[in-house]
Amino acid sequence: MFNKVSLFIIMLLASTNIFAQNAGSMDLPKQPKTYRHQSSSEIALNVFVDAQGQALEVKLANPKQYNTFSEFALLRAKKLTYPIKLVKGKPVKYWLKDYKISYSVESKSSTK
Numbered sequence: 001m002f003n004k005v006s007l008f009i010i011m012l013l014a015s016t017n018i019f020a021q022n023a024g025s026m027d028l029p030k031q032p033k034t035y036r037h038q039s040s041s042e043i044a045l046n047v048f049v050d051a052q053g054q055a056l057e058v059k060l061a062n063p064k065q066y067n068t069f070s071e072f073a074l075l076r077a078k079k080l081t082y083p084i085k086l087v088k089g090k091p092v093k094y095w096l097k098d099y100k101i102s103y104s105v106e107s108k109s110s111t112k
Contacts, residue, residue, distance in 0.1 A: 040104035043073035047099050049082045051091035061098050073101040 044061035058077045060070060077099065085094045 040102070041067055041069040042100055042102045043067075043070055045073060045077050045099045045101065047077055047082060047096040048093065049085070049096055050093050051084065053082045053084045055080065055082065056093070069103040072103060076101060 043065065046059045046061050047055050048057035050056050055078045058074050060066060060074070082096055084091045086092070
């Protein structure tokens with residue numbers, strides 16, 4: 001009749017279908033709790049830039065400033081390209097101090 005793999009696949013599909021039907025009835029939060037009291041933020045970072053303008057290291061300029069946007073700012077800063085600094089005509093590594101990244105979250109009013 002059915003081998004073990006076939007039975008496993010049938011049970012997996014059945015459980016997925018049941019989960020999908022139940023998932024539609026779950027109430028989702030209207031606004032994430034982490035953003036409820038904060039709509040914008042400016043994060044100051046210190047970025048160690050290599051000779052090609054890529055971030056080697058990124059730190060919060062003020063660790064006490066940590067908030068919900070800090071992780072986003074750190075990740076974004078690692079992917080950006082920065083100006084190349086020249087000393088005697090040659091590119092060098094350097095620290096870019098107090099580089100600012102701003103974020104804002106806009107909440108839309110409910111139409112109920």
